[in-house]
Structures are given as structure tokens and as C-alpha cells.
Amino acid sequence: MSQPFELPDFYLPYPARLNPHLDVARVHSTQWARDRGMLEGSGVWEEADLDAHDYPLMCAYTHPDCGAGELCLITDWYVWVFFFDDHFLEVFKRTGDLKGGKAYLARLARFMPMGADLTMPAPENPVEAGLADLWVRTVPGMSPDWRTRFAESTRNLLDESLWELANINKGRIANPVEYIEMRRKVGGAPWSAGLVEHAVGAEVPARIAATRPMRVLRDAFADAVHLRNDLFSYQREVGDEGELSNGVLVLETFLGCTTQEAANAVNDLLTSRMQQFEHTALGELGPMFAEHAIDPLTAAGVLAYVKGLQDWQSGGHEWHLRSSRYMNQRARTGRPLGMSSIVDLLGAKRVRNFTHVPYRRVGPSQIPDLYVPFPLRLSPHLDAARRHTVAWCREMGMLEAQPGVVGSAVWDEQKLIDFDFPLCAAGLHPDATQEGLDLASFWLSWGTYGDDYFPAVFGRSGNLAAAKIAVDRLSAFMPLDDSPAPPPASAMERGLADVWRRTAGPMPLAARRRLREDVEKMCTAWLWELAGELAHHVPDPVDYMEMRRLTFGAEFTMDLCRLRHTKGIPEELHASGPMRALENAMMDCGLLVNDVFSYQKEIEFDGEVHNCILVVQSFFDCDYSTALAVVNDLLTSRMRQFQHIVEHELPIVCDEFDLDAEGRRELDAFVDELRNLVTGILHWHRHCARYDEPSLLRHRQPAPWRLGGPNGLGTSAATAFAGR
Secondary structure, three states: OOOOOOOOOOOOOOOOOOOOOOHHHHHHHHHHEEEEOOOOOOOOOHHHHHHHHOHHHHHHOOOOOOOOOHHHHHHHHHHHHHHHHHHHHHHOOOOOOOHHHHHHHHHHHOOOOOOOOOOOOOOOOHHHHHHHHHHHHOOOOOOOOHHHHHHHHHHHHHHHHHHHHHHHHHHHOOOOHHHHHHHHHHHOOHHHHHHHHHHHHHHHHHHEEEEEEHHHHHHHHHHHHHHHHHHHHHHHHHHHHOOOHHHHHHHHHHHHOOOOHHHHHHHHHHHHHHHHHHHHHOOOHHHHHOOOOOOHHHHHHHHHHHHHOOOHHHHHHHHHHHOOOOOOOOOOOOOOOOOHHHHHHHHHHHHHHHOOOOOOOOOOOOOOOOOOOOOOOOOOOOHHHHHHHHHHHHOOOOOOOEEEEEEEEOOOOOHHHHHHHHHHHHHHHHOOOOOHHHHHHHHHHHHHHHHHHHHHHHHHOHHHHHHHHHHHHHHHHHOOOOOOOOOOOOOHHHHHHHHHHHOOOOOOOOHHHHHHHHHHHHHHHHHHHHHHHOOOOOOOOOHHHHHHHHHHHHHHHHHHHHHHHOOOOOHHHHHHHHHHHHHHHHHHHHHHHHHHHHHHHHHHHHOOOHHHHHHHHHHOOOOOOHHHHHHHHHHHHHHHHHHHHHHHHHHHHHOOOOOOHHHHHHHHHHHHHHHHHHHHHHHHHHHHHOHHHHHHHHHHOOOOOOOOOOOOOOOOHHHOOOOO
């Protein structure tokens, strides 16, 4: 059978190295698999299959420095996980047995006990026997935090098979954003990263495991591992097994291109994720160590873990070139490199991502037909909310310069009226009381003021340290108890203290804590945006979409929606895969609508780099019209995904959680809020005076005031310009 495409030229910055204990691991793993019942008689593998796959070679390449005993343990884990994958294929995927697959996976959780007692039920098949043996050999000596993380990634890895089976049964190919998101969560790489910690003997400390640098390293590693595997496994997965969860197939379908073009695009994304890993490791780990007071010994352990992830990338590629499991027949032939290939391998794509020219003329944003198939409703309290919002912003000090802060005159009253945040709130919350609509309008005003303030003040000065201090101070104005906030030093602090008091007052402690974390994440994401602006760094599509949900305040909005609909809906239901996908789809629809309308404002007037159209232009090296079409198609895909989940998946979730009539009514009301979310956002963008060219030109005029603070000879140069 001929290859469906030529493997592209891969970005390989680190040489692969081979563990000297390979032969020991080969002998051990074969006997271990036989003892667990995975070979003759299993109906899945014979010894010849295991020899041909050569998992010990993979582990020897991906873990080149560990000792013989550790290499044997790591190899056994990979033998087990690949056997599971093939076993699940034969027993459940080929037969379409979704119900049986769910029961099978649910039982495996019993073989990963978390406490000191490692007692388990008697294994009933080779997969259970293998997991039972591996768990007791692996978890002793590891912290409870590591056990929890590793057990979660193992469950997610197993659940991938259920997600793939559901898509096969529906004949559905995921859209690219959903695919990357789900592939990362339920794919094998986060699980492999946990084994890297075990292999190098250095756990990631719990206090930094959730920080952005560590998350980005883990996610970029995961994406690169999965995308590389998709390229090598396309022929087997798509051609032989009939699977639909492959990145080449996803892009081939989504972009309407040839298989070769899709493979090249996947390789571009793989290269970008590897370079994101390098950028984070070199530029963000040091400041993170200092911020969290990481001692030198612990820092050395983290760096050993990072090196282990690099070794895994290099070794994993080398194994894919050699294993009979994959399409690699012509991968090592010496094809002459064209100039474009040489340029890309030398990192021209990375250079291009840092060479964006800000403030270039792009012209008015083109607004295509956007697929938002829900009716609009507006609150009858809109006019009053408009008056109240102007009065509130004036009282908070948002309509004047901040004393002594150059560039802080970002709004005046006419701008605020033009922006018309109550119109957005009226579409988002058509059934709100007057007080509720006012509060929603105040939150939108505060968040947008902060989003405008940071680049205007800290972007002009390039003072990231001052911006971080400003963000760190904000937590004090969201007390979790009834203690008073400190005296505010700016309009941002004053406004946050006021909306927090109005919102969090009647909430239980857990809800307050969650909302405060949402606000903190949003404000911290503003720092990420600011750093990108200063470096002129256009992010890659994956990093952009994840961070955009934070900078857009989408998670905060989503949590407020959840809190309004808690009766009869268990928290576990909100944590389920379909509900997370439902919420993420609507968050993405909202932010993509904003990116379509705000393109001229952000690129030409504000000099920004964080807009999905620009991200697509930069990554795929295409023009504005092509990028706009891709973004619009992505928006449509996410909207159709939302409709698909509501129609086909939520009824199953309701049955699984045995929701009563009240719970189903609350869930329906929550889904209605999500519909209102995107219709309200779209209506506001169409009718506010913030994004059209005449308004942008008017808002760029010099402000009719001068800054407070310094005065006297020479200080007239400090007069601010309104807008960015």
C-alpha cells in the first residue's frame, strides 16, 4: 500500500541518545507481558508483534539516563498502555460497543488506589493485571500530589478511547480547536510527562505545578508528541483502523486541502509548539523560580524534568522512525531540501512570529455573515443601566487621569457612552433585575477599563514589573471574608472593590474563592498580553486560544452563569467532558466575534498582536481575507459543536447523573444563558461605537484635559491621548 503523503522535514534541535540498558529491558518486558497474559492467547498480540513494536527501544530513546530497574518499569508502563489501546480497539472500537467500553474503563479506576492501602480487586483481564502490578511498583515513594496528577492523566488517557469511539460511531471529525484540546487532555503525553518525573527522580513541586510556565511546558510537550504521532500513524489509524482522531485528517477536512498539505500544516504546528517549549524554558522559568522562592536544589530538579521532556521528544521521534507500528518507510531517505524547507528548519517561522510591525494600515474590519442562530432578547432596564453606568464610572474615577500616572487618561464620558457596555449586558442578561443589569454593566466596564488601561500605561513605558505589582495588589480588593479592603490607590482598585462587594457579599466561601481566582487569572493574562506586545510576538494558534479565554474574562463570566443555576446540578456534571466542551465552545464563539470586529482597532490603532485573524495570518502565512475565512469557519464549527452537544450529548449526561426535573430545568436555563451570551456579544459589537473606523478616528483625538500629578515647566509633554 502506497504512503498517503511524504513525511515532512522535522524540526529536531536535540540529538536522540540511547539508554545502555536496552537489552535488559527487552528481556524483562517480554516476560512481564507474557506473565500478565498479553501475548499468546490474548487475541491481540503474539510475541512477534511485541518484538516488532519494540517498546523497549522507544523507552531507551525517550529515557536515556535512567538505570536498568527504572527503565524496565517505564517500559512495562508503555507495553501496558499500547496493549490497552490495541485491546480496546479489538473488543470495543471495531464492534462499536460504547456501553461495554464505559463499563470496562470504569472498572480500571479501582486498580489505582490513592491511599496507603493498595488492596485491589482480582484482575479479570490482561489490562487489569498489568495496571495492578504497575501501580504498586510505581507509587510508593511518590508524593500524594504526584499520585493524584498521575492517576488523573492515566484516567484521561483511558477515556480518550471512549471519546474516539463516540466520534467513530457518529462519523464525526472534530474541529481543530476541539481536537487539540481533547487530544491534549486525554492523549498520552501528559501521562508520559508524569513518568518523566518518576524517571528523573524529581517531582515538580505542587506550588508551581499549576503556574503558567509549567503548564505551557507540559502542554507544548503534549501537543508536539501527539502531532508527531499523528503524522507517523495516519496510514494505520485512518486507513486501517478507521479512526477519526488524527490531526492530519482534522486539518485535511477543516482546511479543505490535500493530505500532503494537511501533513505539512500539522508539521508547522508541531514545530511551533516545540519552539514555544524552548521559549518558555529559556525565558520564563528563571523569573518563576524567583517569584516562588524556589531553592537551587528544587530548581535543579525542575530543570532535570525539563531536560527529560526534551529527551522524550528526540527519542520519541527516533523510535517512530524505526518501529513497525508506523509509516516510516521513506522517512530517512535523503531528499534534497528546498530553500523554504531550509528556512523553516532554521527557525524562520519563529523569527516571523517576533517581527510583526505594529500600527500598520489594515483598513476597516470586514464583517462576514456570522453563524449565530439564536434570537436576541434585550432587558427592558437598558436605558436606566446606561445612566447608572456613566455615574458609576465617574464615581470610581475612570473618566479622569490617575494622579501622577502618565497615559492613564484612557476614557472620557463620550467614549464611555459610545462603548455602551449596558447594551452588551442587556443582551447577556435579558431577564435581569435593574440591580442585576447595573452590576453586570459595572463588571463589563471595569474589565474593559483594565484591558484598555494596561497597554496605555504599562505598554507605553514597557514597565512589566510595575504592571505585575498592579495585578498583585488587586487580590486585596477581593476579600474572601467580610474584612474591609485597603484604601484604593487607583480607579481600577476602587472599581474592583465596589463590584466585588456587590457580587460576593451573598456568596458562600467556595464561590467567592472561585470567582476571585477567575479575576486573578484574567488580570494575570493581561500581563501575558502585555509581554507579547512588547516583544512583538504573535503567538501560535493553540497558545492564543487558551490564553484568549482568560484575557477575555470568559471563565469569570461562565462561573457567574453556573452560580445562577446550581439547584439540582451536581458539580461533577459541570466537570464532565461534554459540559466543559459546551462551555469552551461558547467562550470561543464570543471571543472570535470580538476578534472579527476588533481587527482594525487592535492591529492598526492599538498596535496589538493578540487577535485570532492576525495569529492565523502569521501562522499559515496567508492574507487577511483567507485568515478571516478560517476564523469565521472556526466560529461556525464551535457553534455547531455547541448545538451538537446540546442535542446529542447533554441528554446522555442527564441520564448518567440521574438529574431530576428541577435539575433538568436548571440545566436548560444554563444553556439558555450561554445562547444569550453569544447573541448579546454579537448585537453589542454591531451597534456600539468602539470598533468602526469613524469612531476609532474620533477616539484617537487628543483628550481635552491634561494629566493630574506633575505640573510646571516642561510637564505639558505629559498630556495624554485618549484611546490606544
